Amino acid sequence: MRFSVGCEIGYELLSPSTLIFNIEAMTGGRQTIQSEKLTIDPQLSADDSVAIDSGNRYLRLTAPAGPVQLRYEAIVALEAVHAEPEAIEEVPVAQLPLETLPFLNPSRYCPSDQLARFASRQFGDIAPGFSRVTEICNWINAEVDYLSGSSDTTTTAADTFSTRAGVCRDFAHLGITFCRALGIPARFVSCYAWQLEPQDFHAVFEAWLGDRWYLFDATRMAALDGMVRIGCGRDAADTAFATIYGQVNSGPIRVWSEALDGDTSEPWTTDAVSITRT
Amino acid sequence: MRFSVGCEIGYELLSPSTLIFNIEAMTGGRQTIQSEKLTIDPQLSADDSVAIDSGNRYLRLTAPAGPVQLRYEAIVALEAVHAEPEAIEEVPVAQLPLETLPFLNPSRYCPSDQLARFASRQFGDIAPGFSRVTEICNWINAEVDYLSGSSDTTTTAADTFSTRAGVCRDFAHLGITFCRALGIPARFVSCYAWQLEPQDFHAVFEAWLGDRWYLFDATRMAALDGMVRIGCGRDAADTAFATIYGQVNSGPIRVWSEALDGDTSEPWTTDAVSITRT
Amino acid sequence: MRFSVGCEIGYELLSPSTLIFNIEAMTGGRQTIQSEKLTIDPQLSADDSVAIDSGNRYLRLTAPAGPVQLRYEAIVALEAVHAEPEAIEEVPVAQLPLETLPFLNPSRYCPSDQLARFASRQFGDIAPGFSRVTEICNWINAEVDYLSGSSDTTTTAADTFSTRAGVCRDFAHLGITFCRALGIPARFVSCYAWQLEPQDFHAVFEAWLGDRWYLFDATRMAALDGMVRIGCGRDAADTAFATIYGQVNSGPIRVWSEALDGDTSEPWTTDAVSITRT
Amino acid sequence: MRFSVGCEIGYELLSPSTLIFNIEAMTGGRQTIQSEKLTIDPQLSADDSVAIDSGNRYLRLTAPAGPVQLRYEAIVALEAVHAEPEAIEEVPVAQLPLETLPFLNPSRYCPSDQLARFASRQFGDIAPGFSRVTEICNWINAEVDYLSGSSDTTTTAADTFSTRAGVCRDFAHLGITFCRALGIPARFVSCYAWQLEPQDFHAVFEAWLGDRWYLFDATRMAALDGMVRIGCGRDAADTAFATIYGQVNSGPIRVWSEALDGDTSEPWTTDAVSITRT
Known part of the structure; x- marks a missing residue:
């Protein structure tokens, strides 16, 4: 598209x-x-x-x-690469590509060390794989209120976890934090997002599964196959659209983001979607 | 040596x-x-x-x-490259090499956004250059107590700034934080440190000045020309000696760290010291 | 008046x-x-x-x-009782009235435990007495920017200490925090404040010195002898003008707050001012 | 007894x-x-x-x-007063005794403002009454690990909520925090606790229900009818056994705490237990 x-x-x-x-x-x-x-x-x-x-x-x-x-x-x-979610496995830390390791470390807005015990309690017993990250997104979507103005540039995933409210960047930070705590490399992605209402810069995350970076959007506010990637990094600190x-x-x-030739009436994909291996 | x-x-x-x-x-x-x-x-x-x-x-x-x-x-x-501190200039953000820019961003332990106002008040009027980073180290050395057991793996530079106590990693985090807040790229370095007493892994920081990364140790507990670099990164989250x-x-x-052929009776260098450009 | x-x-x-x-x-x-x-x-x-x-x-x-x-x-x-600042002494903890002791404890917005080392370093060597609390106010007034919108209802004195910006309640919280850290009972006071511009509910603090609670306003935005006290407590958590x-x-x-018969052209008092002993 | x-x-x-x-x-x-x-x-x-x-x-x-x-x-x-849990009702804020109101406010270790959204989501739909506070204790007991050394004197209930580990004072702080967020006055109680193993000062909490303060112990480590109360206050900041x-x-x-004439073989009470109305 x-x-x-x-x-x-x-x-x-x-x-x-x-x-x-x-x-x-x-x-x-x-x-x-x-x-x-x-x-x-x-x-x-x-x-x-x-x-x-x-x-x-x-x-x-x-x-x-x-x-x-x-x-x-x-x-x-x-x-985008589309794949069957069921077929995509987590990669044991012992076999992760070296360049993905920094995305296991805690960062400014993703203090995965602080939420490790909860992540293990809540998601530790779920079978590893793409579907475990989907479960993380389900949890965030159910347990955190999307609420404009509820966070600011100092808000970390630990704050969002406590206050249970945030916007897209907070949802992404929390997803990244849980993934890292479970040994899954995860990174922040800013993007132009087709069908997002109202239009704005959007924030999602990517997790390293199988042999690629797969996109996840815990807000469920835009279609995964319509994300035009702008920046990626440890967290929002690396992808500010403007630093002054x-x-x-x-x-x-x-x-703005508009599909030029897509049939916009289709339902959003439930496939695993990936744009990049690196 | x-x-x-x-x-x-x-x-x-x-x-x-x-x-x-x-x-x-x-x-x-x-x-x-x-x-x-x-x-x-x-x-x-x-x-x-x-x-x-x-x-x-x-x-x-x-x-x-x-x-x-x-x-x-x-x-x-x-x-090590030794240079005259007076001769080394800060590089305006407009001219910084692209690969140094991530080291301006806040990170897990270096929330430079939170301490920006203080950094500007305290160090903003000092003439830019190597000596400004030396002033940062002087301030940390004077205002923070080196105290074993006063911090843990969750301690950020903002915490250390408030509690005024820490160990070598906290001193490094605070130095990095102030530098970034002033627009000076800075990164964390773990090392073997000659003359450190008692011997342990040591933590210092590097700031990008002139055309190189220069070493700084706000603890003043070991000689700058005896630092054998092990790891470098955004902060301690990137350089854990063991992740399990x-x-x-x-x-x-x-x-341990011992000089093999150095004259250990010399006073510590007051030169600007750099091991690497990248 | x-x-x-x-x-x-x-x-x-x-x-x-x-x-x-x-x-x-x-x-x-x-x-x-x-x-x-x-x-x-x-x-x-x-x-x-x-x-x-x-x-x-x-x-x-x-x-x-x-x-x-x-x-x-x-x-x-x-x-108001007016007194000579020089004549007013701090009371050793050993002799404090029992009912003042709770005002030595850290509270929601005044984590005096966290800033104890700084308080001791900065104010510990100043001669005890009313003038030491004046010095605390001087420091806050010089080192913290009064900036509308820079804080919110979650902001603690430790946050204000790091970010160096706040409004009247933050200035009061920081003053209280330093006092408690030094062993001086201190409490939060909300008030109607004559000459405050623009008019709003104001926040100041009281410290127990000599045998009374004396008023202090680190913002220096209104006259001490024109404070009509509304509520007092551990901190702003106890004195919200509305809880819903x-x-x-x-x-x-x-x-609003207007003097009915005062000569409003007088300079603000520099006396020690107290409204209450209890 | x-x-x-x-x-x-x-x-x-x-x-x-x-x-x-x-x-x-x-x-x-x-x-x-x-x-x-x-x-x-x-x-x-x-x-x-x-x-x-x-x-x-x-x-x-x-x-x-x-x-x-x-x-x-x-x-x-x-x-102790023993009562049927089912018979004890929550008191609407509109009818709470004035002297219980301060125990609705957030305090140093119980930032009930920060966890209000979660408290409402998790416990807001449970029928008001003694059993709702029991549900809070059930939740804490199930979701937080009792782990010596996992917290220190700076740990707040928001920290414990994130890290999911703590000791008796952290369990009490979290219970108090949830109660206050729901409009139930709650306070911290230090005590000698019969059957606590190993023996130490213990920390529990009291909630105002019906017309009395009822005891709750989210750790479930000691019998409610064997708590000899030492201190009560907003949180642990008010009840330190020693301030130096x-x-x-x-x-x-x-x-130590030993029953002098009790039949220690009885199972622990499941009654509602209260020692005091004030």
Whole structure:
């Protein structure tokens, strides 16, 4: 399927500032950018580069005080791998690829050490495999209220676990935290999400199962085969859509994602879906 | 200078377990391993590999229940870069190498977002450069008590900032946190530390200044030119000397580090010291 | 001096609810209510009582779904004790009145155990007495930014200490926390505050020194001799102006405090000021 | 039933210190002290007084540097009220006695605000009454591991909720927290506990139901009709058996509680048990 995705972001810089954006669709795996266009107003030279380890694309620009407006738009094709959930196994730690090991470690928003005992009590006796991660998502979806404004940029998965309320990034953090506590590598993914209402940047997570990274969305607010990946990392600390060094006022953000040729009437897939092996 | 370093670690495994060790000296940069020897008793096949991104060496072994004893010993040569502190500048975020950017993000034990206001108030007006990071170390050394047993594996830099007590890993976490809050990439380094008393695994940090990673030790408990680097990462979560999947009882740990041909009577260096650019 | 104080509060109850208000001026000590009037619309019977231990006045009413509007207005006379700060001594724990001891214990928002080492390092060498608490207020005023919206109802003094930003209740919590850590009983006071701009419920603290509770306001935003006390307790958890059992939407709050016969052109007092011994 | 209870506590004071002990059995309600004896070695004058609000007995002594040894022993009779659990109702907030209201507020170790959503989700649909608090205890007993050393003096009920491990004081804090979140006044009780193995100071909680404070022990480690109450308060911050102002080394503690004339072979009561109305 192909998607038209993009965003418009505006700032009023109160001082000369450096801004690092991570809003461009990733390339690689089963995600292909067919066309894209970035507009910066005023025209400023920007340093656009791809991080070797994560594949995240960073747009870095230094701007004088005054208004800055960004618009990014792209046509992206997804040919996601679909697989039978029942056929996908967990990988024992002893056999995990070395590059997945950092995604077992606790991180800023995913203190898997703190929730280890609960994860083991609640999910330890479930048969390992893709379906165990599905159970984790079921649990989060049932036990945590999706509630705008209930969390902020300091909220960790342990906080969400206690308060039982959060938004998409909190749902993803909690899923990642439980996976890591069980020995399943898991990472945070920011994306453009088809059918998400209202449209915004979305956050989901990927777990390493079988021989790939599979997508999971504990919010169940968008179809798994319509996620155009933007950034991935340990947690939200690695995938901020904008990191700003300087003083600014933020304007409104507009985000969109539309299927170009999909039959939008289909029910959402219940397959296991993966975009990437790395 | 050359150092004889090593450790002995023992466990009683109560169940079949997978253990991942990060105890071997790193290679690369100005650190060269002249000889090394690893003994595992009982003899078990171990998977020894080097992480591409960090250069950390991971020894992964799966063992049946029963005792396991590890001994690692190595002769390591250090030809550290020494530089004039005054000559080393901070790098504006706009010009930082892309691969250093993740080390600006908050992590499990280094919530630089939480301490940003204090860092700016306390260190924001100091002239940028190597000496500003030295000031950070001076502050930590003066304001935090080194106190065994005052922290545990859940202690963050924000906790240490409040309680004003910690051990070497806490001192390193606090230094990293302040650096990141100021826009200076910083990372955690575990090491064998010459002249550390009593001998143990040590923790210091590196900050990206000029065009290299420079070593800092806010504890001031060992000489900067005698640090044999073992692991580096976002924080202690990335450099545990042992990560254990299974049930075990831990035995005593013995760690050593001796200068083979150094004149140990010299005063500790006050130069800027760097082992690696990457 | 006499003050005309009061407030108007409105709610839309979505379900039958019980509401407990603590908005009426306290009586006793040097604070006298000359007249007061409470209006509840619709007319509902309310249970108005005074807590024996704190002297707080609680207005409890049970209301059906629908709008509720409260208006409280009072004329209150203050004849505060004024004393020379230099003449007021701290009381050793060994001689503290028994009823002040609970105000040495850590509480929800004042975890004096966590900040004890800092308090001792920063204020431990200052000569005991009223002026030491003044120094605490000086430190808070200099080191913490008063910033609306920087804290919420979960923010503790340890959080404020780390983030270095807060509002009046956070300033009071931090002052209380440092006092308790030093062995000085301290408690939270909500009040109507003359000259506070903009007008709102204010929060200050009292420390037990000499033989009385003396007022301190680390925000320095209002005159100490114009504080009409509403509630006192361990911390803000004990003095919420409204505690609601039920589902409600809150409307705007209006608070006022005006001097009736004072010469408002005088500079604010620098005396030690106390309203009550108990 | 009558119990012989007591304790021996020793300290080495490194400086002149003030010590406040709360180790003496409370009087009042259905708990009567038939005889008691306090020995302090060396003989020091101590200030022994009863707090008006809580009824806690505080023994305050100031001692020079050197060893101090305390021994307290008492014969205490309990004539607990036993009642049918099914017959005991919760009291709506609108009808709660004023003096129970502070026990609805969050406190240092019982942040009932943070766990309110979970409490409502988990226990909100259970029919109000004594049996709802029993369900809370059932939940804690099933979902939290009793594990010595798993918590420390900074551990809150929110921490225990996340880590799912604790000791008696953590179990009590969690029970109190859930009760308060549901609008049931609850308070912390330290006690001598008959049949507790191994013997130590014990911690349980009381909830206000019907017209009395009823005892609950989520650990289920001792019989409810063998609890000799020592201290009660908001949480453990109010009932420390020893609070020390000065530098000391603590020696071993010995605690005992023996039934003098009870038939110790009876099964533990499943009645609702209350010692006091105030």
